[in-house]
Amino acid sequence: MTTGLPAGWEVRHSNSKNLPYYFNPGSKESRWEPPQDTDSEALKHYMGQYHTANLRSDLDVQQKLEGKIRCAHLLVKHAGSRRPSSWREAEITRSKDGAMNIIRNYESKIKSGETSLGDLAVTESDCSSARKRGDLGFFGKGDMQTEFEQASFGLKPGEVSPIVETQSGLHIIERLE
Template sequence: MSSPVPPISESGLPEGWEIRQSRSRNLPYYHNPATGESLWEPPANTDTEKLKTYMSKYHSKASVPPAPPSTNGEKIRASHLLIKHKDSRRPSSWKEKEITRTKEEALSTLLGHEARIRSGAMSLGEIATKESDCSSARKGGDLGYFERGVMQKEFEDAAFALKPGEVSHVVETSSGYHLIERTA
């Protein structure tokens, strides 16, 4: 990173944890060198408000990896906006230690975001950076390139059905509710 990163103590992470960058996903993750444990979601006892501020300031929109050498139509690139609810398979995120909203509240929130995207008021990436419950929020929701068999089936089917530049309507998976934008 080009800008200096403040001490990890300002991140809100518990003692012994640090933030690293995944080479394969080009996303930050949480690592504890003493235990060898790595997590995509913040560890227990994280001050999520401090972490949210720290991550949005120092780990947002990391550099975008180049396209793979040959896509042959088998790989696509997409971004998404995920809103989780209390019945999601992992009801926590980088923003909230415990998500308590109902499915109905999550759907209503996502429909509001969809309306703003379709009206042109904001892009999916702009909203994802602040509102998505996925760690990809730090990259404007960018998931990079992926092929079939990598994502959840409902997500994958919707993403592969889109043309580059198109945004899906609401897609439900066990993770929560998504809006997906195919970017390549």
């Protein structure tokens, strides 16, 4: 069965996010969104056939998630970030101080109750998780950068972190589960 993807592209499965993604072994490019020139009808059929969730018993799910937590985050990148680009901007040129001012503004809006982290993440986060309200899904120890992991595991469900700095940029993290 054809995937509907352009030549050189294949569907792979992310272990950390438990989601399919698109990969081109020739160029080493990976992306969450289908590449340009994809036959979306063929891809939809292929994904329905081969990448739908398997129904598992609650016990299997519980065992698989043991020791894991679920968080959402809002990421603001800067020119010194590990990958200074995002779905919002091809090249991020803002300074670290500029990014800090932006995320402090978001932090005050979240703390005041003016908006939620999820609502802000959809339009403002530099992470591809923005389309899922910043939800990163379940992850365990060793799956994330150290600073992010320590902050996440230090939260109780429903709590929001102060600003956390990693190689990826500046984050505000909300523990969901």
